[in-house]
Amino acid sequence: MALVEQLGASALIDFEREDYVDSVMRLTEGRGVDVVLDTIGRDTLSRSPRILRVDGRVVSVVDTAAPQNLIEAWGRNATDHFVFSRQNRSKFDALTPLLERGLVVPQVGMKCPLHEVARAHVRSEQGRLKGKSVLWVRT
Numbered sequence: 001m002a003l004v005e006q007l008g009a010s011a012l013i014d015f016e017r018e019d020y021v022d023s024v025m026r027l028t029e030g031r032g033v034d035v036v037l038d039t040i041g042r043d044t045l046s047r048s049p050r051i052l053r054v055d056g057r058v059v060s061v062v063d064t065a066a067p068q069n070l071i072e073a074w075g076r077n078a079t080d081h082f083v084f085s086r087q088n089r090s091k092f093d094a095l096t097p098l099l100e101r102g103l104v105v106p107q108v109g110m111k112c113p114l115h116e117v118a119r120a121h122v123r124s125e126q127g128r129l130k131g132k133s134v135l136w137v138r139t
């Protein structure tokens, strides 16, 4: 939680203790939000419109195998966006100036050589990695 605050969050919801739909409605005193960024999947696409204001947006980066019920989105005139990044040169070229200007700051949890990748996986699976793993390759 301290890390999330440090990264700039103005309100925190512990998903293991609270339902985000209830919490967002409480935090916004029933007004809801303009945008939901979905990095979770499952039923987030179906449930998130409940916390959207009219004309709000749900942006998802997760592919969901199960069919979704979008009736709540329809009721709010909401828009769903699906974003899938492809790792190609033009994407990195667009990202580089944002990194250089400090507008995008990657959260690095650990750095290690490629041959220690198993260690990075173990930490990630144990939930002890707060950020991405950076692996370096000697050439």
Ligand SMILES: NC(=O)c1ccc[n+]([C@@H]2O[C@H](COP(=O)([O-])OP(=O)(O)OC[C@H]3O[C@@H](n4cnc5c(N)ncnc54)[C@H](OP(=O)(O)O)[C@@H]3O)[C@@H](O)[C@H]2O)c1
Residues within 6 Å of the ligand: 015, 039, 040, 041, 060, 061, 062, 063, 083, 084, 085, 086, 127
């Ligand atoms: N569209 C694209 O181009 C694209 C690109 C990259 C990733 N993705 C997708 O985006 C998703 C996230 O990727 P990631 O690399 O950020 O994964 P990640 O490093 O595993 O992080 C997932 C985070 O979600 C949290 N979380 C798990 N269940 C939650 C819930 N019910 N409510 C709120 N938070 C929850 C986890 O918290 P804890 O640490 O406490 O468990 C963890 O911090 C993945 O499904 C991935 O496939 C898509």
